[in-house]
Amino acid sequence: MTFDLTAMRAQFPILEQEVYGKPLVYLDNAASVQKPRAVIERMTDVLTGGYANVHRGLHFMSNKATADYETARESVRKYLNAASKDEIIFTMGGTDAINLVAHSLGVAQLQEGDEIILSVMEHHSNIVPWHLLRERKGIVLKWLDVSEDGDIDLAAFEALFSDRTKLVGVTGLSNVLGCEPPVQEMAEIAHAHNALMLVDGCQKSVHGPVDVQALGVDFYILTGHKVYGPNGIGVLYGRKKILDQMPPFRGGGEMIDKVTQDEVTYNDPPHRFEAGTPPITEAIALGAAVEWVMQQDIQGVQAHERALTDHAMEALGALNFITLYGRDPEKGPVVAFNLEGAHPHDVSTILDRSGVAVRAGHHCCQPLMHKLGVTATARASFAAYNSHEEIDVFVEALHKAHNMLG
Incomplete structure (x- = not known):
């Protein structure tokens, strides 16, 4: 089997909608993933x-x-x-x-x-x-x-x-x-x-x-x-x-x-x-x-999610105003971060205006937040239907948030 991102995305009707006039970029999958047509x-x-x-x-x-x-x-x-x-x-x-x-x-x-x-x-x-x-x-x-x-x-x-x-x-x-x-x-x-x-x-x-x-x-x-x-x-x-x-x-x-x-x-x-x-x-x-x-190409999906995570970690790691949490090179498709000088809730709100959905808060992990020395982080997380282009939109939106909040 060969992983086909276009065919994968076509199975999720919700991805066709826009948010504030922009295509939905749903990066809150660790909280809850969207549903394929087969389940609906x-x-x-x-x-x-x-x-x-x-x-x-x-x-x-x-x-x-x-x-x-x-x-x-x-x-x-x-x-x-x-x-x-x-x-x-x-x-x-x-x-x-x-x-x-x-x-x-x-x-x-x-x-x-x-x-x-x-x-x-x-x-x-x-x-x-x-x-x-x-x-x-x-x-x-x-x-x-x-x-x-x-x-x-x-x-x-x-x-x-x-x-x-x-x-x-x-x-x-x-x-x-x-x-x-x-x-x-x-x-x-x-x-x-x-x-x-x-x-x-x-x-x-x-x-x-x-x-x-x-x-x-x-x-x-x-x-x-x-x-x-x-x-x-x-x-x-x-x-x-x-x-x-x-x-x-x-x-x-x-x-x-x-x-x-x-x-x-x-x-x-x-x-x-x-x-x-x-x-x-x-x-x-x-x-x-x-x-x-x-029924999916499991290895293909996992390789795709691996590539998305590597792309996001590399792109965010190059930003001098971002702090990343969890740098295991084999980590799953979850990227927690903070933007220097900004509260995660404010970052999430600004990203939302670009159509990008991320999570912000303590993620029901307050003991871990204490360990990391923070009260909250923002978090982007990826699923089989996400694309490299969506990560690029996410990174561009982070630059906008930095210009507004940094």
Whole structure:
């Protein structure tokens, strides 16, 4: 297969519009990517010809929706190379998936004084749920430092373990620095110390299929809106042996086996963790999204995103009024920066008037911002449909912002 940028862009209707009379240059993909026509049309198909509540219904429409819903689960299983689709739990998003693990483990397995190791570059979604356990159960949080480029010292990582360490939580790809932690090696170290390994893969999984079995992780998190799918849907992958031991996160319909006035028994995973009516349309569309990704020239897309990142880093690195954060030459397509003497919010606002959409703020990574000695950065991030010409427009807009704010 040969990567064709023109054909790729043609699949995204939103890219045809203008902003303030200028072509849209969407560089906020680390926050949420745009949707290809295949996903949009799949959602329309469900809502116009295949919607009903899933499971337990005996009529045609319910059977069709259930089959489509479970087919989507199988698509996600393939995308993550899970051993069984029973290891794929649909959630309301990545944040919801991490909260599920934190709450379920906290109830069933964690005691006061037990330890959880987190890196300082985690998204708040992989920090706050563990802080809740710290506040409510006396769990101890231990912090893994990283270099300013996001490098991890594995010896320092292993030195954090004790016989009370129960879990490690780490990002699959930093949404600020763009670096990728050595997840497989970290999982091996965690397991050697009888601890579980959770990876927040929301940033990583958009760039191609993931092999959770090869990584050796116990939990992997995916969110729909960052993998060309809809929002309101996410995935928790969990090893079946572990899920079987975890109590429910929420109570309601579907997650039960039997309910009487005196007791409740629970369904097997994954249904044990999918209480109530699930996000049916969104789950089916997520299945369409990961199938769409798997149909692409993955190596071509990754090479294109690599070239975009290198182009942006070289162009911004040549500007004496820009500070870049995260310079790993193998980093993912995320470029965090600040313009000298200007607040990132002001920079973002001026870029927007040139049609360029970037993110500005702490990116839900305040511990990392503290590490970097800033309160916020601007951030450009790239997806398969972005072009080198768009980066040039972005750089030209930065010059305008510097002239106005510098």
